[in-house]
Amino acid sequence: MKVFLTCVLALLAMSSTAFADWVLVKEESAITFTSTKKEKIVEVHSFMEFAGQVLQDGRAAVDINLTSAETNIDIRNDRLDTLLFQVSKFAGAKVKGTVNIDKVTKLMVGESFSETIDLSLYLHGINKEVEAKVEVTKLTADKVKVTSLSPVIISAGDYGLAEGVEALRKVANLSSINLSVPVNFDLVFEK
Numbered sequence: 001m002k003v004f005l006t007c008v009l010a011l012l013a014m015s016s017t018a019f020a021d022w023v024l025v026k027e028e029s030a031i032t033f034t035s036t037k038k039e040k041i042v043e044v045h046s047f048m049e050f051a052g053q054v055l056q057d058g059r060a061a062v063d064i065n066l067t068s069a070e071t072n073i074d075i076r077n078d079r080l081d082t083l084l085f086q087v088s089k090f091a092g093a094k095v096k097g098t099v100n101i102d103k104v105t106k107l108m109v110g111e112s113f114s115e116t117i118d119l120s121l122y123l124h125g126i127n128k129e130v131e132a133k134v135e136v137t138k139l140t141a142d143k144v145k146v147t148s149l150s151p152v153i154i155s156a157g158d159y160g161l162a163e164g165v166e167a168l169r170k171v172a173n174l175s176s177i178n179l180s181v182p183v184n185f186d187l188v189f190e191k
Helices: 002-012 074-084 101-105 162-171
Strands: 022-024 030-037 041-047 050-054 059-065 092-098 112-123 126-140 143-148 152-155 180-190
Touching: 050 180, 074 162, 101 126, 126 152
Parallel strands: none
Antiparallel strands: 022 050, 022 180, 030 041, 030 180, 050 059, 059 092, 092 112, 112 126, 126 143, 143 180, 152 180
């Protein structure tokens, strides 16, 4: 869920010149989410497979492969797939938004700006609007980086995932797993 928001934010922060040619550079990008169990044990996880682009009219989209969630524990990865995300039905998440092309094209290399972006996150068969505060930095004439300035908080209940979180809690014999998940991202787009 968190991963979706992160990707969309990056796309929204892009600029105008030939946006049809701006593509997410996965090897230079990251989408992470944080889980909290037993009220105080915090762990950071990531999505390993995602892709995105910005079209010429400013429409942006990022697709996240939910089966690529990496927790560094194989059995936990498998449980996320089956109990939480239910990847046999909902293998991916999608973040959509509209990019402010004018702001990006006015940036000089090394310059940046911050803004709040409205995104649409489609996850587990449910579409909801979310907000993300991002910083957009022009790295080179052909590369832009979009970074979350604060985590995007995704509530499992908003996306029909509360039962999956409870199933994870029971199978792992935990006293609690927080239903709110902070998502952070650092996304690079290249022309």
